[in-house]
Amino acid sequence: MSFLYAGLTFIVLLLFNVPIAFTLGITGIMYFLTQSSIPLPIVAQRLVSGTQSFPLLAVPFFLLAGHLMNASGITVRLIRLADALVGHLPGSLGQVSCVLSMFMGGVSGSSNADAAMETRILLPEMRRRGYDDGFSAAVLACSSLSAAVIPPSIGLVLYGYVGRVSVGKLFIAGIIPGILMGLTMMGVTHWKAVRNKYDWERRRRRSSTQEIFTALRESIWALLFPLFLVITLRFGIFAPVEAAAFAVFYALIVGKFIHRELDWKKFWEVMRDAAEDTSIIMLIVSMAAIVMYALAFEKVPAKMSTFILTLGANPFLLMLAITAFLLAAGAVMEGTVNILLLTPILLPLVVQAGFDPVHFGIIMGILIQIGGVTPPVGVNMYTVCSLGGIPVEKYIKHSWPYIFALIGLVILLILIPQLSLILVGLMR
Secondary structure (H helix, E strand, O other): OHHHHHHHHHHHHHHOOOOHHHHHHHHHHHHHHOOOOOOOOHHHHHHHHOOOOHHHHHHHHHHHHHHHHHHOOHHHHHHHHHHHHHOOOOOHHHHHHHHHHHHHHOOOOOHHHHHHHHHHHHHHHHHHOOOOHHHHHHHHHHHHHHHHOOOOOHHHHHHHHHHOOOHHHHHHHOHHHHHHHHHHHHHHHHHHHHHHOOOOOOOOOOOOHHHHHHHHHHOHHHHHHHHHHHHHHHOOOOOHHHHHHHHHHHHHHHHHHHOOOOOHHHHHHHHHHHHHHHHHHHHHHHHHHHHHHHHHHOOHHHHHHHHHHHOOOOHHHHHHHHHHHHHHHHHHOOHHHHHHHHHHHHHHHHHHOOOOHHHHHHHHHHHHHHHOOOOOOOHHHHHHHHHHOOOHHHHHHHHHHHHHHHHHHHHHHHHOOHHHHHHHHHOO
């Protein structure tokens, strides 16, 4: 009965739009209040111990590094490079958004941060060129998802922490799927731009080799960062936390001494923004630790595993069922919460079914990101629409082709695991 009361509390709080961290905390407390066999002080103990993990130190470091790079002029240089590469295509600003998100994946590790940044920079020009607001919102929100899969990825760090999976392998495995996500978004954007004749009258010539080289040279320090990250992790020079700390040092050096755009005012703004982002994530992590303890005490992962395995389902049918479940979960809960709560439940199932935990981490990461662009609680969707003053209904009308294309890509990754694992195998 305690678990039933906690479940009902969770659903009611979600329906009333209570912030997710408090929803998790109140749900966990409700379970312990109605569970007589567990002392109530366990709540406080789990609240504190849930954040006492060395791998979690990578989260604030990567967040700080991303903010530092954005303040160092790296974003502007990456926009120039993206424009030089794809600015001649139909719907050029939409294509720039797709390419920029792939570049920003190697910088920020957060799709929501990328969506907010691109909306502020690209949306005004999209409007001046006559793009439909719904199309603009859809491409800005959906293209940002690749930024959360290409390393460094905060979501993959949390998955590795909860599931005890190598973060280094997850980072390497996310490279090809992240690029495929960006290319998929570019394909849909091209189709919609040609259909609606965006930029049809003002398409400019293709950038020359010299122009591309100049933009590439200006962006080289941003492009080298993910390469340094993968190499140092692969050859054991840094552990994930050490790589995250190195990222902060790298961003400081680039911003202060190479680009020379990081002054004290920007630095303190960066520190404030990074502290806010870190506090939000760590509050969710600590509150989720209470619920995770309740799930473990009730043996939910073991019970679900036993139930599903007794059905004798085909492994691929099992993965498709989990895919549908994660899409539904992503639509009603924030991505960080889904990773923290569902990884200990679902990971044992897919491992028993014969799937690689690294491969599943990429699949889960993409599916949860899709939840960020679907109603009713899509964080990226609301970020773009609120910053741009765009009605959600307009966004929804134009977003479905992108969402279906991403789901199709997920199915392809399930059927061809080597798309995720080939680089991991080459770098052993």
